[in-house]
Amino acid sequence: MDDITFRRTIYADPFTKDPEVIEAAKNDPKKQAFWDDIKQMEASLEQAMNIPVPEDLAEKLILNQSINRFQKHKKRQPWYLALAASVVLASVLSIGLINSSSGNLTNDVFAHMDHVAYEINKYGKTDIASVNNKLASYNGQVKEGMGDIVSANYCYLNSIKSLHLIIKGEQGLTSLFVVPSQLSKSVEQEFNNNVYTGSAFLLKSAKIIIVGENASQVALLKEKAKQLMSFSV
Numbered sequence: 001m002d003d004i005t006f007r008r009t010i011y012a013d014p015f016t017k018d019p020e021v022i023e024a025a026k027n028d029p030k031k032q033a034f035w036d037d038i039k040q041m042e043a044s045l046e047q048a049m050n051i052p053v054p055e056d057l058a059e060k061l062i063l064n065q066s067i068n069r070f071q072k073h074k075k076r077q078p079w080y081l082a083l084a085a086s087v088v089l090a091s092v093l094s095i096g097l098i099n100s101s102s103g104n105l106t107n108d109v110f111a112h113m114d115h116v117a118y119e120i121n122k123y124g125k126t127d128i129a130s131v132n133n134k135l136a137s138y139n140g141q142v143k144e145g146m147g148d149i150v151s152a153n154y155c156y157l158n159s160i161k162s163l164h165l166i167i168k169g170e171q172g173l174t175s176l177f178v179v180p181s182q183l184s185k186s187v188e189q190e191f192n193n194n195v196y197t198g199s200a201f202l203l204k205s206a207k208i209i210i211v212g213e214n215a216s217q218v219a220l221l222k223e224k225a226k227q228l229m230s231f232s233v
Contacts, residue, residue: 140231174212
């Protein structure tokens with residue numbers, strides 16, 4: 001086997017088992033030395049490439065690529081586009097809040113009625129002074145005589161901050177909600193479902209919403225609220 005053919009064969013497959021190559025190397029020490037060098041080089045390359053891959057290498061590479069893309073995009077993005085995006089986002093959020101406040105509140109009122117027992121157990125009994133402290137944020141106050149107020153705490157009706165009073169009467173519990181009048185236009189004067197009866201009316205700056213299972217008790221509490229509660233504009 002000539003020298004050129006021998007070298008080509010060795011380059012193609014350093015660990016060849018070709019009998020002619022083996023015989024040529026056996027008969028020519030220079031060919032054997034060349035073959036040994038190539039096999040040693042190939043073994044070194046395989047060893048160098050046989051490095052254990054960290055288990056989290058893929059995640060790190062993906063994270064690094066994401067960071068690089070974000071940084072490049074951030075550099076390319078003009079400042080006024082970022083500002084415009086912020087303004088659009090703020091507008092969308094504002095519109096969402098406005099829309100949520102303009103919906104019908106009666107569904108939220110009914111939903112709160114299903115958690116009356118939980119509110120009583122969580123917040124406990126209150127007194128007229130505590131109730132008036134909370135009513136002050138609505139420019140309102142109440143006199144003695146409303147009945148046994150067993151709970152008075154803030155709640156949200158369709159994202160509107162309201163005050164929820166739970167009052168115990170002779171025929172069970174009745175709820176009274178105080179809502180800013182300008183945010184409660186969707187509440188009808190009289191409403192009901194298959195469980196609760198509701199009634200709503202204005203007291204200057206506040207909309208008073210009264211809900212309970214007993215219609216006569218709702219009507220009685222409504223009259224008391226008109227006489228004993230007052231609000232300033």
